Amino acid sequence: xxxxxxxxxxxxxxxxxxxxxxxxxxxxxxxxxxxxxxxxxxxxxxxxxxxxxxxxxxxxxxxxxxxxxxxxxxxxxxxxxxxxxxxxxxxxxxxxxxxxxxxxxxx
Amino acid sequence: xxxxxxxxxxxxxxxxxxxxxxxxxxxxxxxxxxxxxxxxxxxxxxxxxxxxxxxxxxxxxxxxxxxxxxxxxxxxxxxxxxxxxxxxxxxxxxxxxxxxxxxxxxxxxxxxx
Numbered sequence: 001x002x003x004x005x006x007x008x009x010x011x012x013x014x015x016x017x018x019x020x021x022x023x024x025x026x027x028x029x030x031x032x033x034x035x036x037x038x039x040x041x042x043x044x045x046x047x048x049x050x051x052x053x054x055x056x057x058x059x060x061x062x063x064x065x066x067x068x069x070x071x072x073x074x075x076x077x078x079x080x081x082x083x084x085x086x087x088x089x090x091x092x093x094x095x096x097x098x099x100x101x102x103x104x105x106x107x
Numbered sequence: 108x109x110x111x112x113x114x115x116x117x118x119x120x121x122x123x124x125x126x127x128x129x130x131x132x133x134x135x136x137x138x139x140x141x142x143x144x145x146x147x148x149x150x151x152x153x154x155x156x157x158x159x160x161x162x163x164x165x166x167x168x169x170x171x172x173x174x175x176x177x178x179x180x181x182x183x184x185x186x187x188x189x190x191x192x193x194x195x196x197x198x199x200x201x202x203x204x205x206x207x208x209x210x211x212x213x214x215x216x217x218x219x220x
Contacts, residue, residue: 001169034207036152044152046208055208087152091207094166096142096154 002026002090006099012107019075021102023088028068032092035064035073038101039084047086048073078104109133111203116214123193123218129186129203129211137161137181140206143188145199146213155201156188171197193218 003026013019023033031051036044046055048064051071061076075082083106088099115127129141143155156177157166165177176189186203193216200213 038152043202043210043212046210049207089152089154089207094157095168096157098152098154101151 001095002029002093002097004088004090004097004099006086006088006102008102009100010103010105012105013078014107015078015080017078017107019078019082019104021073021086021088021104023066023071023073023099025069025071025090025092029090029092031067032090033064033066033071034089034091035062036087036089037082037084038087044087075104109205109209111205111209111211113201113203113211113214116201116216118217118219119193120220121193121195121218124189124191125193125216127188127190127201127203127214127216129188131184131186131203131205134205136179136184141177141179141186142204142206143177143186143201144204144210145197145201145216147196147199150199153199158186190216195219 005024007022033051035048038044047058052064063074065072085101085103087101110132112130138160142157145153145155158177162179174192178187195218198218200215202210202213204210
């Protein structure tokens with residue numbers, strides 16, 4: 001199985017900060033990577049697919065990059081509504097696997 | 108607008124069974140792989156199972172293989188997850204999703220004596 005390792009597991013940031021979350025796959029997954037945002041008590045929301053394609057309706061301050069084994073989610077200017085937990089997921093091969101999550105908290 | 112509505116969750120004793128359903132609308136259901144994923148209380152996300160659009164290919168996480176069965180009724184635009192031999196560790200919110208996205212709101216399954 002492909003292991004997905006996210007870092008950091010949590011971070012504290014302020015509104016307006018630039019935030020970067022990384023995700024590393026245990027083997028190459030080309031660009032078969034998605035990023036999700038989840039708020040407490042809510043279903044995950046898709047942000048990015050194919051490593052860098054922005055989902056419809058997602059603000060442009062979110063961006064994704066990477067290919068192979070190393071990927072990044074960047075929030076260019078953190079907004080109050082962006083405080084949440086973020087997950088990466090590989091869908092290159094079954095079983096699909098998720099990272100352990102990164103909780104973005106208010107500093 | 109894509110809508111996914113899960114149902115069938117509830118409280119069940121260890122060793123028991125439940126059947127989850129996901130009613131889909133707003134897209135051509137038979138054209139899409141559908142998935143089930145879950146999230147145990149306070150934990151991260153876990154993919155559970157996937158089924159191809161025609162239903163001829165299914166995939167399962169090792170943690171549920173042999174106990175859970177995914178199926179679909181393309182005439183009714185409905186996805187199912189038959190869960191047998193349930194364990195305490197199967198307690199979670201179960202989500203259905205159209206491929207990668209979007210996800211439904213989830214249904215809670217609690218396995219407890």
